[in-house]
Amino acid sequence: MGRKRTKSGKIRLAEVAELAGVSPITASRFFRNPEALSVAKRTRVESAAKELGYVPNLAARALASQRTEVIGVLIPSLTNNVFSDVLRGIYDASEGNRYSIQLSNTRYSILQEEKLLRLFLAQKPAGLIVTGIDQTTESRAMLEAADCPIVQIMEIGPDPVDMMIGFSHYDAARAAVAHLFEQGHRRIGFVGARMDPRVQRRLDGYVSAMKDAGLFEQRLVVTTATPTSVTLGGALFSDLLAREPDLDAVFCANDDLALGVLFECRRREIAVPDQIAIVGFNDLEFMASAVPTLTSVRTNRYEMGNTAATMLIEAIDGRRPEQPVLDLGFKVIERQSSSPRHSESRPAASGAGAANKMVALPSGHD
Amino acid sequence: MGRKRTKSGKIRLAEVAELAGVSPITASRFFRNPEALSVAKRTRVESAAKELGYVPNLAARALASQRTEVIGVLIPSLTNNVFSDVLRGIYDASEGNRYSIQLSNTRYSILQEEKLLRLFLAQKPAGLIVTGIDQTTESRAMLEAADCPIVQIMEIGPDPVDMMIGFSHYDAARAAVAHLFEQGHRRIGFVGARMDPRVQRRLDGYVSAMKDAGLFEQRLVVTTATPTSVTLGGALFSDLLAREPDLDAVFCANDDLALGVLFECRRREIAVPDQIAIVGFNDLEFMASAVPTLTSVRTNRYEMGNTAATMLIEAIDGRRPEQPVLDLGFKVIERQSSSPRHSESRPAASGAGAANKMVALPSGHD
DNA sequence: AGGAACGTTGACAGCGCTACCAGCAACGAC
DNA sequence: GTCGTTGCTGGTAGCGCTGTCAACGTTCCT
Numbered sequence: 001m002g003r004k005r006t007k008s009g010k011i012r013l014a015e016v017a018e019l020a021g022v023s024p025i026t027a028s029r030f031f032r033n034p035e036a037l038s039v040a041k042r043t044r045v046e047s048a049a050k051e052l053g054y055v056p057n058l059a060a061r062a063l064a065s066q067r068t069e070v071i072g073v074l075i076p077s078l079t080n081n082v083f084s085d086v087l088r089g090i091y092d093a094s095e096g097n098r099y100s101i102q103l104s105n106t107r108y109s110i111l112q113e114e115k116l117l118r119l120f121l122a123q124k125p126a127g128l129i130v131t132g133i134d135q136t137t138e139s140r141a142m143l144e145a146a147d148c149p150i151v152q153i154m155e156i157g158p159d160p161v162d163m164m165i166g167f168s169h170y171d172a173a174r175a176a177v178a179h180l181f182e183q184g185h186r187r188i189g190f191v192g193a194r195m196d197p198r199v200q201r202r203l204d205g206y207v208s209a210m211k212d213a214g215l216f217e218q219r220l221v222v223t224t225a226t227p228t229s230v231t232l233g234g235a236l237f238s239d240l241l242a243r244e245p246d247l248d249a250v251f252c253a254n255d256d257l258a259l260g261v262l263f264e265c266r267r268r269e270i271a272v273p274d275q276i277a278i279v280g281f282n283d284l285e286f287m288a289s290a291v292p293t294l295t296s297v298r299t300n301r302y303e304m305g306n307t308a309a310t311m312l313i314e315a316i317d318g319r320r321p322e323q324p325v326l327d328l329g330f331k332v333i334e335r336q337s338s339s340p341r342h343s344e345s346r347p348a349a350s351g352a353g354a355a356n357k358m359v360a361l362p363s364g365h366d
Numbered sequence: 367m368g369r370k371r372t373k374s375g376k377i378r379l380a381e382v383a384e385l386a387g388v389s390p391i392t393a394s395r396f397f398r399n400p401e402a403l404s405v406a407k408r409t410r411v412e413s414a415a416k417e418l419g420y421v422p423n424l425a426a427r428a429l430a431s432q433r434t435e436v437i438g439v440l441i442p443s444l445t446n447n448v449f450s451d452v453l454r455g456i457y458d459a460s461e462g463n464r465y466s467i468q469l470s471n472t473r474y475s476i477l478q479e480e481k482l483l484r485l486f487l488a489q490k491p492a493g494l495i496v497t498g499i500d501q502t503t504e505s506r507a508m509l510e511a512a513d514c515p516i517v518q519i520m521e522i523g524p525d526p527v528d529m530m531i532g533f534s535h536y537d538a539a540r541a542a543v544a545h546l547f548e549q550g551h552r553r554i555g556f557v558g559a560r561m562d563p564r565v566q567r568r569l570d571g572y573v574s575a576m577k578d579a580g581l582f583e584q585r586l587v588v589t590t591a592t593p594t595s596v597t598l599g600g601a602l603f604s605d606l607l608a609r610e611p612d613l614d615a616v617f618c619a620n621d622d623l624a625l626g627v628l629f630e631c632r633r634r635e636i637a638v639p640d641q642i643a644i645v646g647f648n649d650l651e652f653m654a655s656a657v658p659t660l661t662s663v664r665t666n667r668y669e670m671g672n673t674a675a676t677m678l679i680e681a682i683d684g685r686r687p688e689q690p691v692l693d694l695g696f697k698v699i700e701r702q703s704s705s706p707r708h709s710e711s712r713p714a715a716s717g718a719g720a721a722n723k724m725v726a727l728p729s730g731h732d
Numbered sequence: 733a734g735g736a737a738c739g740t741t742g743a744c745a746g747c748g749c750t751a752c753c754a755g756c757a758a759c760g761a762c
Numbered sequence: 763g764t765c766g767t768t769g770c771t772g773g774t775a776g777c778g779c780t781g782t783c784a785a786c787g788t789t790c791c792t
Contacts, residue, residue, distance in 0.1 A: 012748060023772045028750060038770065055488035059428035060748035063777050068425065078454045081447060088444045091471050103469060105457055122421035230652035259652060266657040286596035286625060291632040378778060389742045394780060404740065426778035429747050 011052045020048035031056060071099050071312060072120040073129045076108040076196060079227070082254070082282055082301055086153065089305025090129065099126055099313060106131070108196050114139040121146055127312040133157040133164075134197040149315035151308045155198055156327055163315065165308050165326040169198045172297050172330040173205025176251050176279050179295070179332045181213060183340050185249035185277055190221045191236045191261065192253035193228035199253045202281065206251055219243050228253075233260020234267070241268075249277035249338070255284040258294055262337070278337040292336035300328045377418045386414035397422060437465050437678060438486040439495045442474040442562060446594070448620070448648055448667055452519065455671025456495065465492055465679060472497070474562050480505045487512055493678040499523040499530075500563040515681035517674045521564055522693055529681065531674050531692040535564045538663050538696040539571025542617050542645050545661070545698045547579060549706045551615035551643055556587045557602045557627065558619035559594035565619045568647065572617055585609050594619075599626020600633070607634075615643035615704070621650040624660055628703070644703040658702035666694045 017027035022041055029036050030045040037045070048054075062068045073090060075083050087103070094101050102125070106113040114136045120128065121142055128143070128150045135143065143150055143161045150162040155169055180188050190206045192199050203223065210216035222240045226232060233256060241247060252258040258280030265272050272278055272292055280287055283298035307328070311321050383393035388407055395402050396411040403411070414420075428434045439456060441449050453469070460467050468491070472479040480502045486494065487508055494509070494516045501509065509516055509527045516528040521535055546554050556572045558565050569589065576582035588606045592598060599622060607613060618624040624646030631638050638644055638658055646653055649664035673694070677687050 010748095013750095014748080024748090025750075025773080026771060029771090032750085036770075041771085055485070057429070057748050058489055059425045059434065060777090061750075062425035063423070063429050063779085064748075064750040066751090066777065078450055078457060081450070084444055084447070084450050088471075091444060091469075100468065102466065103457075105454075119421070123424055231655040234655055256652070260655060263655050263657045286622070289597040289600055289626060289629050291629045376778095379780095380778080390778090391742060391780075392740085395741090398780085402740075407740085423778050426747090427780075429749085430778075430780040432747065432781090 010057075011054045013054070013056070016045065016048045016052055016054045019052060020044040067124050068126060069098050069100060070102045070123065070125050071127045071129065071309070072125040073101055073103045074106055074113055074116055074120075075103070075131050076106050078105050081284060082299075085301035086305035086308075089302040089307070090309040093306045093309035093313065097313060099316070108194070110134060110136050110139065114142075117142055124148070127151070127316045129153055129308055129312060132197055133160075149312055149320075151312050153304055153308045155201070156325060160325055163308075163311055163321065163324045163326075165304055165311065165328060167299060167328050167330050169201040170205035170208075172281070172299070173202040173251070174209045175330070175332050176281070176297050177206055177209035179334065180249045180251065180277060180279060180338060181209075183249075183273075183277060183338050185338075186213075186215055187244065187247050188215070188220065188249040188251055189237075189240045189244060189247050190223070190251050190253070191233065191240060191257050192221075192223040193226055193232050193236065193257060195223055195225055202253050220247075223253075228256050230256050230260040230263070233257035234264035235260075237261040237264045247276060249273075249279070252278065252280045255280040255282050255287055255294070255296055258296065258337075259286065259290065262290060262294060273337050273339050277339075279332075283331075283333050287333075288335070290337075292339075295335045295338040296333050298331040298333050300330075304328055376423075377420045379420070379422070382411065382414045382418055382420045385418060386410040433490050434492060435464050435466060436468045436489065436491050437493045437495065437675065438491040439467055439469045440472055440479055440482055440486075441469070441497050442472050444471050447650065448665075451667035452671035452674075455668040455673070456675040457671075459672045459675035459679065463679060465682070467675075474560070476500060476502050476505065480508075483508055490514070492682045493517070495519055495674055495678060498563055499526075515678055515686075517678050519670055519674045521567070522691060526691055529674075529677055529687065529690045529692075531670055531677065531694060533665060533694050533696050535567040536571035536574075538647070538665070539568040539617070540575045541696070541698050542647070542663050543572055543575035545700065546615045546617065546643060546645060546704060547575075549615075549639075549643060549704050551704075552579075552581055553610065553613050554581070554586065554615040554617055555603075555606045555610060555613050556589070556617050556619070557599065557606060557623050558587075558589040559592055559598050559602065559623060561589055561591055568619050586613075589619075594622050596622050596626040596629070599623035600630035601626075603627040603630045613642060615639075615645070618644065618646045621646040621648050621653055621660070621662055624662065624703075625652065625656065628656060628660060639703050639705050643705075645698075649697075649699050653699075654701070656703075658705075661701045661704040662699050664697040664699050666696075670694055 013027050014024050017024040020027060020041070022045060026037065026041060027045050030042060034042055058069070071094065075087070077083055091101060102120070104116045106116060117139050125148055127148050128146065130143070130150065130152055131154050133152055133155060140161070152160060152164045153166055155166040156164050177188060188210065190203060192203055203221065207216055222236045224236065233252060236257065237250060237260065240250070250261050252261060258278050261278050262272060265276055270276050278294055280294055280296040283296040287294040287296045307326065314321065379393050380390050383390040386393060386407070388411060392403065392407060393411050396408060400408055424435070437460060441453070443449055457467060468486070470482045472482060483505050491514055493514050494512065496509070496516065496518055497520050499518055499521060506527070518526060518530045519532055521532040522530050543554060554576065556569060558569055569587065573582055588602045590598070590602065599618060602623065603616060603626065606616070616627055618627055624644050627644050628638060631642055636642050644660055646660055646662040649662040653660040653662045673692065680687065
């Protein structure tokens with residue numbers, strides 16, 4: 001125990017090397033590429049490190065090696081539970097390997113994103129995960145000049161910076177509307193909040209599907225820049241209903257809004273789905289247990305974060321994926337809130353969301 | 367533009383110093399303590415740095431100064447929206463100053479927490495935010511030996527490691543039960559999931575309040591170690607009801623469970639609050655817009671994170687707070703789901719959560 | 733006027749680690 | 763036996779910045 005130490009009392013690599021009877025550089029190699037050592041030295045260094053409780057100094061390592069083991073993650077919001085699932089996936093994937101996550105919140109501002117990007121890049125991150133495909137031209141240039149792997153998440157589009165993983169919000173919205181058509185609905189409203197690029201693309205998908213069917217009217221669309229909430233869903237739906245009393249369905253840009261619409265229907269004693277059908281987006285957990293159960297478009301958020309981080313780490317370690325763009329698709333989960341019109345709609349006595357019909361669709365780009 | 371640079375093309379402090387016509391150390395001081403420079407040099411360095419687009423190398427700074435500008439945050443879950451509010455508060459507070467947040471997820475395991483703590487501490491963080499007061503003895507010892515400020519968040523208790531900010535879950539639960547008593551309820555059930563230390567203390571508060579009234583029975587309590595969800599709320603409530611058919615109220619350990627209970631009541635056509643009253647915990651946004659609106663115990667999650675990070679940063683900068691333990695209290699937000707028995711309970715035509723009566727209580731410790 | 737006190741600046745050394753390259757032993761091919 | 767090759771190891775020289783301390787010029791006091 002009474003070994004030589006630096007004044008701060010911390011154990012350095014040199015102490016480990018001394019105890020193991022090797023040079024510092026050999027000890028260093030043990031932590032980065034153990035295979036390069038002979039088995040004898042490997043075990044010697046290993047036990048020496050363990051005995052001393054050695055923990056590498058990351059700052060020194062970063063300075064000497066000219067690169068960090070930090071993965072930068074830029075997301076637009078910490079509140080939105082869509083992102084908490086993605087984040088969980090990212091953190092889970094980063095566990096057990098040497099990379100650590102550095103998270104920053106762009107607050108849905110691409111200017112803020114650009115600023116943060118500049119900060120991140122200056123510290124030479126090992127890799128970068130950015131949200132979406134709508135960067136400023138300046139950000140785009142920085143990303144392309146960056147000498148680290150980059151994954152864009154949440155959506156897919158043409159012209160990836162590097163890797164990309166997500167799905168087509170446009171196609172997903174079209175599928176949701178198509179489902180409502182199938183159920184016999186025609187006057188389908190759209191309720192959206194926050195209107196970030198992805199919500200905008202869902203709106204675009206809705207508009208195109210409605211136009212294709214010759215059913216589009218501008219007054220069927222209610223949106224706001226306000227952040228989304230359940231209460232807001234009710235308020236927006238009230239607006240929509242005032243404007244368009246013979247609405248027969250609502251497609252909500254997310255599940256919080258959908259829940260708000262459901263509550264507002266209950267408040268107004270509007271039968272769901274007999275009078276109004278509801279479809280949400282994301283398929284949060286509560287959708288399956290609402291009464292009536294709520295139809296939604298399931299998106300693979302955890303998997304998106306997890307795969308993004310996994311792909312990124314692989315790429316950092318030199319194993320680039322064969323397929324740099326990954327479409328995780330979506331599923332329209334059909335539940336009671338969008339059952340065919342005039343059907344039996346009394347909720348089942350118990351047991352939420354029994355026998356959901358699922359329609360899986362790979363999202364094609366167009 | 368064609369200035370001398372390091373081989374990597376990055377601008378170092380030395381380049382800035384050269385352009386400004388000062389020594390590197392003077393330039394260095396500019397970034398850490400500008401007041402120490404004469405105004406002339408200050409402006410010279412400032413414009414030189416701007417012209418060259420200099421960004422300090424954090425790794426070199428950390429190595430040379432023997433400390434990082436990283437605040438470590440240990441939270442038990444990324445999914446639970448309680449923590450996303452806290453996190454938002456932390457990240458907001460860390461913005462605009464030089465500290466960056468390093469987040470890690472303990473997954474509700476104090477052993478995992480201990481492991482992460484060891485990792486964090488080895489990198490000499492500038493400060494630490496940890497969740498709760500139930501650390502392992504080993505963790506506790508490490509925290510006490512750490513030479514950086516530490517804030518424990520989410521709850522308060524005796525014997526803080528350093529600073530502490532939260533509220534008494536025990537008192538909050540007692541207040542919720544007291545409210546139900548006031549409304550005339552007697553057979554009050556408890557529904558809890560995950561059963562982390564804070565939920566456990568809520569249960570303790572419930573039990574003590576019930577015992578004080580001579581109303582406690584073990585069969586009124588249903589808990590599980592399973593992570594919480596809306597669906598689970600319905601399932602646990604079903605169990606409780608099977609066991610105890612003449613239940614007249616349910617206190618849920620969180621709002622997701624409460625929403626699940628509400629849906630289950632609707633499914634079973636149990637009138638809320640006439641047959642069963644419901645009280646949740648945390649007062650998430652949707653509680654005010656459910657039908658009927660749901661009573662809950664409001665907790666100041668954003669403020670908790672924000673104040674914790676602010677206090678921590680102040681302490682790092684040498685300004686320790688006068689009051690190291692801060693009780694943020696709670697409020698029972700009374701809504702329709704716990705109106706007095708036999709009252710008019712039809713939901714209002716529109717407008718969620720109008721005229722909530724609020725009862726504010728500072729949580730005293732005991 | 734002389735000295736102390738202050739504010740400001742710079743030289744030097746080193747934080748703990750790794751990149752680079754040289755060196756050495758062991759081995760197989762000719 | 764000599765040569766090249768491979769596998770492993772170590773020496774040297776920084777990475778970019780800051781702590782420490784000494785030195786400088788200026789101001790103020792007696």
